[in-house]
Every structure is written in C-alpha cells, then in structure tokens.
Amino acid sequence: MSAELRLKKLRGSGGYVMATVNDQQQMKGNLGGPDLFLAPIGRLDSQKITKYFCNTCEKEFEGTPKIEYENPNEEVAENLVLAEKGQYICNSCNAVIAEYREFKKQNETVGVGVAKPIETTTQSIPSKIIEQIQIKPEISTQPTTEISLIEGLSVYDESARKIGIAKQVGIDSNQLVVLIIIKNDGVEASILWNNIRKVGEVILLGNPTVIPERIQQGKCTSCGFSNKEGSKFCEECGNKIQ
Template structure:
C-alpha cells in the first residue's frame, strides 16, 4: 500500500477540512460512498490540515480548526476501551465541525464482550430514528465481510462496533443482533450514547466495516468508460491518459 500523502476533503457533521492523508487513513474515512469522513480517521496533526469550512459561518478558512480532545480511557465494553474523544471546532464561531472517538482493545487477541453505557454527548442521529428496543429473540450475531449488509460472506462478530449515521454522528455501539418478534425481521440492538438500549432495522444499514454505517444500501454502479480513477474526469473512450491530471487510465 502506498504511503504517499494526498490532499483530500474530509467531511464532518458541521463542515469539512482539507488535509493530506495516507492511503490507510483514506480507507478508514471511506464509509461506502464517494465522500471521506473525519470521524473514523480521528485526530490529525495541524500541519496536515490546509483549510477548514464551517457550516455555521458558511465560510472557508485557511489553516486548521481548533482541535479539543481528552483521553478518558473508559471501558465501554468487555475488552474495548474509549481511548480518546475529541472534536474539530471552528476558530471563529466555536461551532463543532466534526467529532471523533478512538477505541482500543487491551487484549488484541481477545473478543469484544457486552457493551456498557457510554457517557458521551454525541449528537442524536437526525436521519435515522433509534427507537426503544422491541421484544427480540436474541440470535448469534452474524459474521459479515466488510461489504454490503446483504452479503453472505463470513467475517468477525460486529458486536461492540460503533454505529454511525449518514452525517458521521455516532449514535451508539452494537450490542447484539436479534429478531423482531412482531415482524420476524432482523434488527441491530445497540447501546445508545445515553446508555439506554435501542434497535435499528437491518434494512437501515448501508455498510458494515470497522464501523456500522446507517443509510440506504448502495446499488452497484457500472464503471464509466474513460473515467479517471484519480480525479474522476471522464475522458474519451480511446484516451490512454487522463486529459485533466495525466494519470494513466
């Protein structure tokens, strides 16, 4: 994997920043769509950030925003510790541009156990309503590949993973997967940010990876002929190099 730094736009719920990131950081920030998000990447050094945009100010500013963070080292589940939480803040109006949380496993070889209440003031998801959990029949958590939720591929358990809404806000942590007794449909049972329990219909999950991303599952899109993989410019079919950035097609 290349270690070359690239300038990218990283979005948050209250704006975005322009920063140079590695390929590994880009993969963390990619939650399944064309945009990259700050929340999964975490804290970046000031010298990596060139600009920031605040939705409240409706203006782009040169340089990095303020970054405030703390290290609670709070156990949020068995073998899962909240090592750091912080936010990117506009230097002009002090509005939050993005929030992030970094988790660590004290025992890398061990599994993540039952979730515990998390004392955090994260914003409630505006696009997905997390309701009180109905009576559910608990089943073994499915193991899924990092792909669309409907995939039948197998991977590690998703218990203990963060649940992120479409605006990159964390709404809770996966507790278990169950079956809604009234509809016989699969649901994701989570521990919400306030420590209470809730459930989310499985069909509301967009993608499963290091975090659980909520939203409508993406449909596969055919690769457009002549489209540059680097800058997205659509070239003529016979082009061997991108007419915009020069990358080999």
C-alpha cells in the same frame, strides 16, 4: 500499502477540512460512498490540514481549526476502551466542525466481550427532529444537524460485536425511522430505530432487525423505485417485482 500523502476533503457534521492523508486514513474515512469523513479517522496532525470550512460561518478559512480532545480511557465493553474523543472547532465562531472517538482493545489477541450494563429503555427521536426529515417513497437520507452527530459512530450488536459504522438516519418506504449503516463487509443496510438500545459513545443494539438495501421488499430491480410492500408490479416502470 502506499504511504503517499494526498490532499482530500474530509467531511464532518458542521463542515469539512482539507488535509493530506495516507491510504490507511483514506480507508478509515470511506463509509461506502464518494465522500471521506473525519469521524472514523480521528485526530489529524494539525500540520496536515491546509484549510477548513465552517457551516455556521458559511465561510472557508485558511489553516487548521482548533482540535480539542480528552482521553477518558472508559471501558464500554469487555476488552473495549474509549481511548480518546475530540472535536474539530471553528476558530471564528467555536462551532463544532466534526467529532471523533477512538476505541482500543485492551488485549489485541482476544475479541470484544459483553457490553457494560445499559438502560433497557428504547431510545426515540424527538418529534421535532423527525419532522425535519423529508419523507419520500424511498429511504430519505437527508440528515439534520442533530442526527448527523451520529455519523461515523461504531455500531455494536447485543453481544457487543461491532457490525458496522453509522452513516445517517432516514425514513424507509413504510415511513419508519431507520438507522443507515455501513456493515463490516461494506454493504449498506438499515436498522429500525426502535431496535436501538442506546446512543452514546457507540451505538448499541438490542435484537436488531437489519434490512439489507439490496433485498428491501417492493424495490424494483429494474428502475430502483420503492413500491408499496406487496406490490406485484412497479408503479414507475411496470416491471414485475420479484
């Protein structure tokens, strides 16, 4: 793999940084779309950052933002430890530009075991946040400031197996709140929000219903329009729905 450094824009929930990164860091920051994200990359060498943009200030600054971090070494599952968590912070207004978390296995030769006991209550999104999501006939992927904080978090199933990385929250064609993730195989998929048991340092699921985008019912294979479930013909182009 090439060790060549390239200047890239790395996005966060509150802005972005321009930094030189290697191929491995680019792969970590790629969540399946055209943009690269800071959260999966973690803490960068400040000397690699040339400038940053703060959404709160609505301004670009030369140099590096503040990077604050801690090492909790907290066990979140058997053989899985939260080794470091940190924030990129604007020097001018102290707004958070991006957050990251780094996990490590205590024993690299074995897999991740059962997650630590967690609350069994179902997580819900406050109604004021749901109202900020633009509802469309297809999945809406316009994240709010609060929701975008989950961007880049690792997603684990009920057996504490990592199944992917959180991308954003949206509304599906049935107007249900879903978590959109990039699975380990690179395919984008949706998880009903009611199947999320806990959102914290990681996202833990309980018997998740994962709906791959490519097989969503009602979606036209010809034009991509999301029709109502049970439709036999596309309302947009008239093509027969499989």
